[in-house]
Amino acid sequence: MTRPDPIYLDHAATTPLWPQARATMAPLLEGAFGNASSLHAAGRDARKAVEEAREAVASAAGVRPEEVVFTSGGTEADNLALKGIAWRARHEGRDGIVVSAIEHHAILDVAEWLARNGFRLSVIQVDADGVVDLDALAAAVDRTTAIVSVMQANNEVGVIQPVASAAEITRAAGARFHTDAVQAAPWIPLADADLLSLSAHKLGGLKGVGALLVRRGVGLEPLLHGGGQERGIRSGTYNVAGIAGFGAAVTATMQAQPALSERVRALRDRMEGALLERIDGVAVNGAGAERLPNNCNVCIDGVEANSLLMLLDGEGVAASSGSACQSGAPEPSHVLLAMGVAKERALGALRLTLGRDTSEDDVDRAVDVVARAVARLRR
Numbered sequence: 383m384t385r386p387d388p389i390y391l392d393h394a395a396t397t398p399l400w401p402q403a404r405a406t407m408a409p410l411l412e413g414a415f416g417n418a419s420s421l422h423a424a425g426r427d428a429r430k431a432v433e434e435a436r437e438a439v440a441s442a443a444g445v446r447p448e449e450v451v452f453t454s455g456g457t458e459a460d461n462l463a464l465k466g467i468a469w470r471a472r473h474e475g476r477d478g479i480v481v482s483a484i485e486h487h488a489i490l491d492v493a494e495w496l497a498r499n500g501f502r503l504s505v506i507q508v509d510a511d512g513v514v515d516l517d518a519l520a521a522a523v524d525r526t527t528a529i530v531s532v533m534q535a536n537n538e539v540g541v542i543q544p545v546a547s548a549a550e551i552t553r554a555a556g557a558r559f560h561t562d563a564v565q566a567a568p569w570i571p572l573a574d575a576d577l578l579s580l581s582a583h584k585l586g587g588l589k590g591v592g593a594l595l596v597r598r599g600v601g602l603e604p605l606l607h608g609g610g611q612e613r614g615i616r617s618g619t620y621n622v623a624g625i626a627g628f629g630a631a632v633t634a635t636m637q638a639q640p641a642l643s644e645r646v647r648a649l650r651d652r653m654e655g656a657l658l659e660r661i662d663g664v665a666v667n668g669a670g671a672e673r674l675p676n677n678c679n680v681c682i683d684g685v686e687a688n689s690l691l692m693l694l695d696g697e698g699v700a701a702s703s704g705s706a707c708q709s710g711a712p713e714p715s716h717v718l719l720a721m722g723v724a725k726e727r728a729l730g731a732l733r734l735t736l737g738r739d740t741s742e743d744d745v746d747r748a749v750d751v752v753a754r755a756v757a758r759l760r761r
């Protein structure tokens with residue numbers, strides 16, 4: 383018996399390489415192996431590839447090339463933003479860190495670590511749709527705040543945050559505004575922020591590459607000291623091929639974005655509508671808010687997400703849950719809990735995230751598989 387083609391609906395976790403990224407990287411993995419910091423011809427060729435990628439990322443984000451700091455990914459970019467600003471600001475009498483309750487752990491855990499090391503942490507709550515409470519943010523930010531971090535769009539429920547207003551509140555207090563745009567970047571235009579995190583593998587580049595955009599005049603301490611690359615902000619030999627692929631992936635993403643976002647949104651709406659119609663007890667998380675076009679996150683009554691995911695995987699459907707499974711026992715998602723979803727319901731969360739190659743047939747077959755699996759689990 384032949385198995386049906388697998389259906390990959392976990393593009394928020396990672397998404398395939400753009401062919402343009404692969405083509406840009408190929409020569410750099412073969413003959414062109416120079417170190418971008420070397421002065422000879424091989425080094426200069428490698429440096430050229432890095433600088434072209436820098437220009438591509440800068441142009442996509444509407445910043446200057448010198449405002450792009452390449453990192454090993456979104457996690458490092460987030461760490462560099464928070465720790466780098468916090469460390470610098472302490473000498474200026476600012477020790478306040480403000481983050482939203484629904485940030486990725488690459489922000490939340492850093493903020494908690496800073497709090498254990500002498501900084502004051504305020505965590506801003508969200509409403510039932512997962513939108514950050516701007517009044518609470520305004521009340522928390524003052525002249526002692528070093529940095530505010532509010533993600534541009536959430537990785538679990540896809541809810542787009544009011545980052546322009548959050549940035550305005552932050553800047554009025556003379557603090558720095560950071561946004562984690564890792565999930566937003568593939569789908570919507572990038573926000574304006576003092577610092578902005580990107581990850582290549584979420585938009586068709588390689589894993590282990592990313593960038594922190596640092597606007598001119600924003601001073602921060604490095605996390606990695608060494609060879610002085612990236613104007614001393616991020617030492618370490620350049621991942622030349624990864625960075626070049628990132629640049630190509632960003633360019634391809636920006637060219638495709640308006641039409642692709644529209645197409646994928648229609649598919650997501652079709653999928654969500656079918657799930658609601660065919661399965662009782664389904665609630666769409668963040669339904670009342672503006673969301674990324676590729677995200678569908680639902681709670682399904684009477685179903686435990688991990689059992690559902692296993693059944694889906696057995697049928698070739700790759701999806702994810704909002705919960706983290708550490709030490710064997712599934713934990714409900716901190717994002718859903720912050721939105722006021724009860725713990726038991728949150729354990730039944732299913733995240734389906736579409737990508738640029740997702741077809742109507744994929745969506746229809748996935749809904750069939752989910753409906754059958756839910757019926758089986760409820761038996």
Ligand code: PLP
Pocket residue numbers: 394395454455456457458460486488533536537562564565580581582583590591592
């Ligand atoms: N921030 C968000 C919102 C993410 O979704 C992720 C990845 O899941 C990260 C940061 C971490 O990025 P990376 O995988 O490049 O370390």
